[in-house]
Amino acid sequence: MxxxxxxxxxxxxxxxxxxxxxxxxxxxxxxxxxxxxxxxxxxxxxxxxxxxxxxxxxxxxxxxxxxxxxxxxxxxxxxxxxxxxxxxxxxxxxxxxxxxxxxxxxxxxxxxxxxxxxxxxxxxxxxxxxxxxxxxxxxxxxxxxxxxxxxxxxxxxxxxxxxxxxxxxxxxxPDFAPIPKDTSEFAINASNKRHWPAPIRAYVDDLIAGEEGPRGRNFNMRWIASLVAETHRILRRGGVFLYPGDSRKGYERGRLRHVYECAPIAFVIEQAGGRATDGVHPILDQAPDSLHARTPFVFGTAPKVKRIAHYYDSPETAAVMPDEHLMP
Ligand SMILES: O=P(O)(O)OC[C@H]1O[C@](O)(COP(=O)(O)O)[C@@H](O)[C@@H]1O
Ligand SMILES: [Mg+2]
Ligand SMILES: [Mg+2]
CATH class of the missing domain: 3.30.540.10 (Fructose-1,6-Bisphosphatase, subunit A, domain 1)
Structure with missing residues (x-):
């Protein structure tokens, strides 16, 4: 064996x-x-x-x-x-x-x-x-x-x-402990910023504004371009990963594939106490319409993923929502 x-x-x-x-x-x-x-x-x-x-x-x-x-x-x-x-x-x-x-x-x-x-x-x-x-x-x-x-x-x-x-x-x-909640790292391919939807732009702008911005603290960015490596880091250290849909041709639903990339990573992340969505809705509740279908993908520390959903639903208050209100 x-x-x-x-x-x-x-x-x-x-x-x-x-x-x-x-x-x-x-x-x-x-x-x-x-x-x-x-x-x-x-x-x-x-x-x-x-x-x-x-x-x-x-x-x-x-x-x-x-x-x-x-x-x-x-x-x-x-x-x-x-x-x-x-x-x-x-x-x-x-x-x-x-x-x-x-x-x-x-x-x-x-x-x-x-x-x-x-x-x-x-x-x-x-x-x-x-x-x-x-x-x-x-x-x-x-x-x-x-x-x-x-x-x-x-x-x-x-x-x-x-x-x-x-x-x-x-x-x-040892089994993975719950994903740490107290983290300041985010992962996104920032070269695509000009193509992102408004909620993702607003979220990342607020992170980058750091201490001077509405979040009032500094954040750190990582991008390895390897979903497994980003997942492994987030399981250990917490943080959030984003590959949103964007306005490039063919990227309307992002880059990552539902069936063999996002679904299994979402299963692992939820089992570690994190959250995995298409920006708003849980990936695990969704069924793809074709084998190679893509989906926007946001996952990691639960309060961070919830805050990103608020940038879609209630953008006026998303940045200032206290972390306690975002806990599971
Ligand atoms: O090059 P980009 O657009 O930043 O995309 C990086 C993403 O593409 C991927 O490499 C796609 O996976 P494949 O290598 O299996 O095609 C992910 O691992 C990674 O998160
Ligand atoms: Mg892949
Ligand atoms: Mg591959």
């Missing part, structure tokens, strides 16, 4: 799928560590269904997960890198995956990862994924960075493992 699942009481089919995912993750971490020695993992390949250019590692990771899941309980396999849902065989589960998240970081040695989401299989491939995200039975990610970690929820807290590179085993760590 490469993943220590003792005490989690997972159904055997789900436990088997988690073992298979972890084995591929450990292999990818080794492959990434050798990037440039054997081959160039950032070399351009084709274009995926979402219109994004693919890198060699995107394609390799997708193939590795798909192969590893054959013969498991996964009947339906949906991937960022596949146009359609693939039927792998009979089974009780449906798995969606962003095989390689943060691909723009492959050639610059910055953390990247895999995001996965698991549902009970429904009668058809589409019905298995185009449903409220709250029906997930598992969601999580692996991060390939200075350390390789696996983070997952099965609906009862957020579990954490770190890969021991000497043994190839993921060793269980």
């Amino acid at each position: 490469s993943l220590d699942l003792d005490g989690l009481a997972l159904a055997p089919e789900l436990a088997d799928v988690m073992q298979r995912l972890s084995i591929v993750g450990a292999r990818l971490q080794r492959l990434i560590a050798r990037n440039g020695i054997d081959q160039d993992l950032a070399a351009a390949r084709g274009t995926n269904a979402g219109g994004d250019g693919q890198k060699a590692l995107d394609v390799m990771a997708d193939a590795a997960y798909m192969e590893a899941l054959k013969g498991s309980a996964v009947a339906f396999y949906a991937s960022e890198e596949e146009d359609e849902i693939l039927t792998l065989g009979p089974g009780t589960l449906a798995l969606a995956v962003d095989p390689l998240d943060g691909s723009s970081n492959i050639d610059v040695n910055v953390s990247i990862g895999t995001i996965f989401s698991i549902f009970p299989a429904a009668a058809t491939p589409e019905a298995s994924f185009l449903r409220p995200a709250r029906e997930q039975i598992a969601g999580g990610y692996m991060i390939f960075g200075p350390q390789c970690a696996l983070v997952a929820t099965f609906g009862d807290g957020v579990h954490h493992w770190i890969l021991d590179p000497d043994t190839g085993r993921f060793e269980r760590q």
Whole structure:
């Protein structure tokens, strides 16, 4: 066994799928560590269904997960890198995956990862994924960075493992504590500011105004361009992440994909006491209308995410609303 699942009481089919995912993750971490020695993992390949250019590692990771899941309980396999849902065989589960998240970081040695989401299989491939995200039975990610970690929820807290590179085993760590509430960090790609909707502009302007602005204190910005890395930081340190819809062509509903990026991250974040919305409404209550549908995405420390919703609903008072009024 490469993943220590003792005490989690997972159904055997789900436990088997988690073992298979972890084995591929450990292999990818080794492959990434050798990037440039054997081959160039950032070399351009084709274009995926979402219109994004693919890198060699995107394609390799997708193939590795798909192969590893054959013969498991996964009947339906949906991937960022596949146009359609693939039927792998009979089974009780449906798995969606962003095989390689943060691909723009492959050639610059910055953390990247895999995001996965698991549902009970429904009668058809589409019905298995185009449903409220709250029906997930598992969601999580692996991060390939200075350390390789696996983070997952099965609906009862957020579990954490770190890969021991000497043994190839993921060793269980303490579950994540609730996301810290007292933080001053926000993450957004500020180069898109001129395209943002008014509530997001107003929120970020008020943060940047710092001590002299309506919030009366200073904030700090981060942008790694790797959703798994931003999520890992927010789980540890708190803060908020925003990828809103904007006025660029094709970005009306942001950049991130509901099924295999936002739904599983939202599941993890809510299980850690945080909040994840499209700016206003919880992601977990929403069902996408297509496999590669995008959604605006805001997540992190609950009071911060609630304050952002107020910038949409009641902009006059959003900045001055006391934190106590924003607590869950
Ligand atoms: O380059 P941008 O527009 O800032 O977008 C960064 C976002 O795009 C992503 O890299 C998209 O994921 P992929 O690499 O799987 O396409 C996210 O990880 C990240 O949050
Ligand atoms: Mg991604
Ligand atoms: Mg990807």
